[in-house]
Amino acid sequence: MNEPNTSAAPPQAEAILASATQWRRRIHGDLHEHIVEAIYGRASNLADRAISRPGHAARPTFDRTLDRILTSRLWGFPIMILLFAVMFWLTITGANVPSSWLAWLLMDQGHPWLHGLFESAGAPWWITGLIVDGMYLGTAWVISVMLPPMAIFFPMFTLLEDFGYLPRVAFNLDRLFKASGAHGKQAMTTMMGFGCNAAGVIATRIIDSPRERLLAIITNNFALCNGRWPTQILIATVFLGALVPASLAGLVSAAAVTGVALLGVLLTFLVGWGLSRTVLKGEVSTFSLELPPYRPPRILQTLYTSLIDRTLFVLWRAIVFALPAGAIIWLVANIHVAGDSLAGHFIHLTNPLGLFFGLNGVILLAYIIAIPANEIVIPTVLMLTVMVTGSHDVGAGAGVMFELESNDAVHQLLAAGGWTTLTAVNLMLFSLLHNPCSTTIYTIYKETGSARWTIVSTLLPLVLGFVVCGLTATIWRLVH
Amino acid sequence: MTRASSKSSVSLPVANTDAAPAHDGCASCSVYRAANLKKLGVTMDTCDFVIALAGNPNTGKSTVFNALTGLRQHTGNWPGKTVARAEGAYAYDGRRFKLVDLPGAYSLLSTSLDEQIARDFILFGQPDVTVAVADATRLERNLNLVLQILEITDRVVVCLNLVDEAKRHGVTVDDRQLARDLGVPVIPTSARFGQGLPELLQSISAVATGEIVCRPHRLATEPDAIKPALSDLVAQLRAAYPDLPNARWVALRLLGGDESIVEALRTGQLGTLQASAIQETLSA
Numbered sequence: 055m056n057e058p059n060t061s062a063a064p065p066q067a068e069a070i071l072a073s074a075t076q077w078r079r080r081i082h083g084d085l086h087e088h089i090v091e092a093i094y095g096r097a098s099n100l101a102d103r104a105i106s107r108p109g110h111a112a113r114p115t116f117d118r119t120l121d122r123i124l125t126s127r128l129w130g131f132p133i134m135i136l137l138f139a140v141m142f143w144l145t146i147t148g149a150n151v152p153s154s155w156l157a158w159l160l161m162d163q164g165h166p167w168l169h170g171l172f173e174s175a176g177a178p179w180w181i182t183g184l185i186v187d188g189m190y191l192g193t194a195w196v197i198s199v200m201l202p203p204m205a206i207f208f209p210m211f212t213l214l215e216d217f218g219y220l221p222r223v224a225f226n227l228d229r230l231f232k233a234s235g236a237h238g239k240q241a242m243t244t245m246m247g248f249g250c251n252a253a254g255v256i257a258t259r260i261i262d263s264p265r266e267r268l269l270a271i272i273t274n275n276f277a278l279c280n281g282r283w284p285t286q287i288l289i290a291t292v293f294l295g296a297l298v299p300a301s302l303a304g305l306v307s308a309a310a311v312t313g314v315a316l317l318g319v320l321l322t323f324l325v326g327w328g329l330s331r332t333v334l335k336g337e338v339s340t341f342s343l344e345l346p347p348y349r350p351p352r353i354l355q356t357l358y359t360s361l362i363d364r365t366l367f368v369l370w371r372a373i374v375f376a377l378p379a380g381a382i383i384w385l386v387a388n389i390h391v392a393g394d395s396l397a398g399h400f401i402h403l404t405n406p407l408g409l410f411f412g413l414n415g416v417i418l419l420a421y422i423i424a425i426p427a428n429e430i431v432i433p434t435v436l437m438l439t440v441m442v443t444g445s446h447d448v449g450a451g452a453g454v455m456f457e458l459e460s461n462d463a464v465h466q467l468l469a470a471g472g473w474t475t476l477t478a479v480n481l482m483l484f485s486l487l488h489n490p491c492s493t494t495i496y497t498i499y500k501e502t503g504s505a506r507w508t509i510v511s512t513l514l515p516l517v518l519g520f521v522v523c524g525l526t527a528t529i530w531r532l533v534h
Numbered sequence: 535m536t537r538a539s540s541k542s543s544v545s546l547p548v549a550n551t552d553a554a555p556a557h558d559g560c561a562s563c564s565v566y567r568a569a570n571l572k573k574l575g576v577t578m579d580t581c582d583f584v585i586a587l588a589g590n591p592n593t594g595k596s597t598v599f600n601a602l603t604g605l606r607q608h609t610g611n612w613p614g615k616t617v618a619r620a621e622g623a624y625a626y627d628g629r630r631f632k633l634v635d636l637p638g639a640y641s642l643l644s645t646s647l648d649e650q651i652a653r654d655f656i657l658f659g660q661p662d663v664t665v666a667v668a669d670a671t672r673l674e675r676n677l678n679l680v681l682q683i684l685e686i687t688d689r690v691v692v693c694l695n696l697v698d699e700a701k702r703h704g705v706t707v708d709d710r711q712l713a714r715d716l717g718v719p720v721i722p723t724s725a726r727f728g729q730g731l732p733e734l735l736q737s738i739s740a741v742a743t744g745e746i747v748c749r750p751h752r753l754a755t756e757p758d759a760i761k762p763a764l765s766d767l768v769a770q771l772r773a774a775y776p777d778l779p780n781a782r783w784v785a786l787r788l789l790g791g792d793e794s795i796v797e798a799l800r801t802g803q804l805g806t807l808q809a810s811a812i813q814e815t816l817s818a
Contacts, residue, residue, distance in 0.1 A: 066774035067799050073770065074788040074796075077763035085760065086643065086790050093681050100681075101674035104712040107704055259637075262646035346592050347671070347699060352726070 117348050121222070125345075130226040135312065137219075141210050142315075143308035146287050149202035156198035165191060184384055192380020195433035196372045199284050204365045207283065211249075212360040216351035220245055225343060227319075232338055234323040235330025237266035239341060240273075244322060247277030248315075251490055252497040254279075259501075265336040269326050271498055272511045275490045276318040276325070281372070281428030285485045286311045288432055292465045293478035310482070318486050321518070375427035382423060383437055397438060411520055412480040412527030414472065421484070426492045431485065436464065439471035476530045480523045487519030571735060573604025574623040574630070581623060581632040583742040586659065588652055588683060589667030590676050591638030594695045596620070597725040598667060599635040602735070626735050631742070634661065640675075642682045643792075650794060656686055657780070658798070662742045665734070667693045670700035670707045670722070680716065684750040686780050690718045691737045698724040717750040763789060 123129055168190055172182040214220065224241035231238050239261050247254030254274040261267040278286065290310040295303035330336065386397040394402070397419060405415035420434040468477075489512045490498070499508040587595045599605065603622030620635040636655055637648035656664055666683050668676035683690055694709055713720040719737040723730030740746040767785035771778055778784065787795040 066770065070767065070770045070774060070788070071796060071799060074767055074785075077760075077767065078789055078791060081760050081763065081789065085786075089786065089790070090643065093678055097674050097677035097681055100677050100712065100715050103715060104708045105673055106706050106708065259647040259651075344592060349699075349726075 120348060121345065124219070124222045125225050130222075134223055134226060135316070137214075138315065139308050139312045141207065142287070142311045143304055144210065145203050145207045145283075146291060146307050146311070147304045148206045149287070150291075152202040152205075153198055156201065160194035160198055161191070164194065180388075183388060184381055188382075188384030189377045189380040192383065192430065192433055193373050193376045195436075196376040196429055197369065199288065199432060200372055200429060201365070201369055203284055203287055204280065204369065205361060208360045208365050209357050212356050213351045213353065216349065216356050218346050218348045221343065221345050225345060228343065230323055231326070234326040235334075235336075235338060236269045236273075236323075236326040237261045237263065237339055237341070238343060240266070240270040240322075240326075243270045243274060244277045244319070247274045247279060249280060251275055251277065251279045251494040255494060255497045255501055263336070263339045265330075265334050266339060268502065268507060269329055269334055271502060272329065272507070272514060273322040273325050275494065275511065275515045276322045276486070278315050278318055278486060279428065279491075281491065282431075282485050283311075284429065285432050286314055286482055288464070289478050289482055289485075292468070293473075293475055296465060297475065314482050314486050317483075321487070325514070325518075372427060372429040376430050376433070379423055379426065379430045379434070383434055386423075387438070401438065410527065411523040412476045412530060413484060413523060414477065416471065417477075417481055417484065421488060424491075425489070428485070428491050435481075436467065439467060476527060480526055483522050483526065484519050487515050487522055489513070489516045571602070571732075572625040573602065574625055581630045583629065583662040584632045584634065584659070585738055585742070586634045586636055586655055586661035586664045587667060588636045588656060588664055588679070589638060589693075589695075590640055590669060590672075590679055593638070593667045593669040593676065594725045595635055595638065595667045598665070598693060598695070598723070598731075598734075599633060601725055601728060601731055603633055626739055629739065629743075631738070634659070639679060641679060642686070653686075654794075656683060657783075660779075661687075661689075663689045663691060663738050665691050665693050665738060667695050670694050670697045671703055671705060673705075673707060684716065684718070685752065685783050688718075688748045688750055688779075689741050690748060690750065691734070691741055692716065692718060692720040693725075693730075693734055694720055694722045695725050697722045698727065698729070715751065718748040719746060760789060 124133060165186070168186050169182065172186055220242070223245060224238065227241040227244075228238035231240050240258075242260065243254050243257040246257040251274050254277060255271050258267045258270040258274070261270055287307070290307040291303070294310045295307040298306050383397075386400075387395050389396050391399070400419050401415035403415070404418045408414040408416075408418050416435055416438045419438060420431050423434050424431045489495070495508060495512055498511050499505065502508060502511075587599055589595050599620065599622060602624045604624070605620075605622045621632060622635075623630060623632050625631070634655060636652040639649040639652040641649065642653040642656070655661070664683055664687055666680045668680055680690075680692055692712070694707060694712070697707065700707060707722070709720045709722045719741065721730055721734045721737055723734055725731065737746065741748060764782065764785055767788060768781045771781040771784055775781070784795060784799075788799070
């Protein structure tokens with residue numbers, strides 16, 4: 055963008071400022087307060103003249119009753135948690151069928167067909183590998199894993215938003231934010247973060263105090279974003295749901311995902327509390343939170359806009375990142391140096407470290423490849439696991455993101471890769487607690503204008519992730 | 535994200551009689567001309583007028599924005615949803631209007647970034663018309679902002695939104711009385727259902743073209759003690775910036791020690807009041 059202007063301030067500017075300062079010293083009383091008083095007085099007067107309440111004013115009893123329940127000290131939190139758990143449960147159980155249908159279409163059918171097309175056109179093996187086995191399969195994976203849960207979750211969330219429930223959530227959380235030393239409006243920016251952390255970071259503009267705004271920016275990453283929901287949902291379904299009878303699997307998985315999301319909220323408070331008592335000390339600002347009236351959601355319009363604007367927008371972003379990521383995965387798995395692929399070297403090198411934290415080298419590499427977008431973590435993990443375990447019967451070999459008909463196959467594959475329940479739990483925890491994606495990091499830099507706070511916001515969750523995973527791994531080892 | 539509407543021309547539904555404008559007979563009724571609205575989406579390379587949408591949080595600014603431009607800026611039932619500016623365009627009566635959706639603000643005197651974005655645009659962006667969207671169910675509090683906007687600029691249309699909700703709560707707002715008291719057009723609307731928008735379009739157009747000249751009733755906000763200070767500063771400001779339309783307001787803010795206005799004066803931002811130049815700096 056251009057410089058604000060090319061012409062410098064006229065010479066009179068300083069003179070005007072000087073006389074303003076001079077006059078200001080001579081004025082008694084608070085000018086600001088006087089002006090505000092005059093405006094408020096006039097507004098009240100105007101409103102009185104214009105408003106009439108003919109007959110009996112219909113009291114908004116419905117809104118009041120609902121507010122009394124939804125923001126009650128006793129019921130506020132249980133209802134909130136239950137509501138979100140139900141949404142996750144609907145998403146998890148509802149997404150299964152369309153997910154496997156998409157996987158069948160894009161991978162079982164589309165992939166061999168495209169492979170054949172490239173081969174019959176006489177393309178060299180590495181072109182076919184890079185484009186079909188790398189870029190196409192990576193993208194196909196992202197679509198089949200992400201589209202169904204998003205298409206179910208977003209409309210439900212948007213309906214709640216349209217209805218007016220979100221400010222009530224903020225109202226419920228306000229007390230906790232205040233106790234942690236953060237601004238109550240942070241509840242709003244956290245809610246935005248549940249959709250996208252970059253959007254959540256921009257939303258912190260509603261917070262006036264720089265100290266509290268920084269707190270909100272640093273802790274926004276603890277709100278699970280779109281890109282991480284599918285990881286949580288898939289791993290919870292495959293590993294934790296499998297621990298219990300099939301009839302309970304959906305409930306247990308939903309509970310696990312809700313638990314991780316709540317842990318994120320808890321950490322938001324704890325980290326906020328810690329920061330506001332150390333490096334970001336200061337008073338908590340007061341503010342007024344307006345509870346808007348409940349409005350009947352416009353269902354069709356909501357479905358349409360959340361599907362077109364939100365779902366397709368997020369999906370598009372995922373695809374844009376999956377294309378190059380697919381190519382990179384294929385490359386690191388197929389470029390061989392000193393007897394092993396690049397990926398192989400890295401995984402062998404970092405595996406001991408990963409295992410110490412209850413993870414493994416594959417997960418660590420996946421998180422490096424997925425820095426641009428969390429959406430591609432699961433596809434990357436699966437592809438790399440195939441390569442390391444050499445389960446050629448399941449997939450199509452090195453660097454190919456392969457087709458899996460069912461969640462059972464994912465489970466078998468990961469178990470063959472040395473995964474235990476601990477690995478699954480820690481992957482869910484690490485998915486919550488690691489560096490933000492590159493878009494969010496860039497947004498944090500733009501909003502704070504400070505490299506230092508950008509680094510803090512990036513590394514703090516990562517360090518926390520390793521600490522938490524190390525703790526669960528230690529406890530696991532003690533118990534087993 | 536916003537997308538252009540697939541429809542190039544849409545006629546708005548006729549507003550109900552409760553939302554009828556305060557003047558005009560049938561022949562020249564704005565509703566007849568509502569079919570002239572063309573939603574242009576993000577096509578706004580050339581425009582005749584710049585219109586700003588300002589108002590308290592959660593009064594329906596984005597809903598009005600979407601209805602006029604055909605864009606789908608995300609709307610939600612909670613305050614603070616819009617934190618940056620969104621821009622779109624529409625054509626009405628053969629003229630092209632660029633519409634800027636500003637973040638909600640309770641006050642133009644505050645220091646939070648989203649409220650500053652709104653204030654800076656009204657002040658420095660020099661929109662041809664500022665549409666102050668007010669919530670009819672919470673009129674008194676909304677008027678606080680309307681009055682502050684009227685301190686900065688004359689060319690204001692008040693969009694009295696959510697009249698349907700007000701009615702549900704048993705509140706009737708006399709829009710004619712309000713228009714007389716404020717000295718600017720007041721249009722009752724229910725933007726969610728498209729009611730009153732034809733009248734709103736008509737008023738915006740009339741104020742932009744100068745067909746309607748607003749005469750806002752300014753209140754005497756300053757105590758007598760500062761009158762000499764004020765007139766001295768206003769004179770100096772007028773001498774330095776002959777084109778500055780709101781010297782009195784700027785002088786008041788300088789006396790109040792508003793840092794961002796001091797800064798604007800120092801960097802010369804006050805001097806360049808062409809809308810285009812300022813818009814670029816704001817979006818930088």
